[in-house]
Amino acid sequence: MAGHLSRVRTHVSVIALLLAALAASAGDASSQLQLVQQQRIEILIQDGTFLLEKSVPIQVGQTIELIVRNHDPVRHGFVSASLLGLFVSGEDDQIMTYGKGVEGFYVNPGKTLIIRIEAERPGSIPFHCDLHRHERLKGELYVLEVPTA
Ligand SMILES: [Cu+2]
Numbered sequence: 001m002a003g004h005l006s007r008v009r010t011h012v013s014v015i016a017l018l019l020a021a022l023a024a025s026a027g028d029a030s031s032q033l034q035l036v037q038q039q040r041i042e043i044l045i046q047d048g049t050f051l052l053e054k055s056v057p058i059q060v061g062q063t064i065e066l067i068v069r070n071h072d073p074v075r076h077g078f079v080s081a082s083l084l085g086l087f088v089s090g091e092d093d094q095i096m097t098y099g100k101g102v103e104g105f106y107v108n109p110g111k112t113l114i115i116r117i118e119a120e121r122p123g124s125i126p127f128h129c130d131l132h133r134h135e136r137l138k139g140e141l142y143v144l145e146v147p148t149a
Helices: 001-037
Strands: 042-046 047-054 063-070 076-079 088-091 097-100 103-108 112-118 123-128 136-142
Touching: 047 136, 063 076, 063 103, 063 136, 103 112
Parallel strands: 042 063
Antiparallel strands: 042 047, 063 112, 076 103, 076 123, 088 097, 088 112, 123 136
């Protein structure tokens, strides 16, 4: 009688442990999802100016997704020598390009360009428009070193 009772208790505790494990993994999944969303940076080009609409700290080893929207009636460039040597991809509604050795992109009037960069090293990524030499058509992104636990 007593032996049967203790076996029941053992089953209950195993189930409780399983539930705890499930809860822990669900928590991990949601924090990873948050991390993926945090790498997006949105840049608006308007009135001949690069405007940082939404930015987050970029950490080494992450993929940065840059959304560049051109609200001007003219074509602008998004150029950075820091892109050379990095694996870069860029796409708009018509073209997708990727690889190393890409220095920049052109964004046509009213178009949106999505640029993805693998942040391999800490440091800054200064960018500018090579079609118009204007102070406001410049910007800089910073890649931070992640303290490893
Ligand atoms: Cu321009």
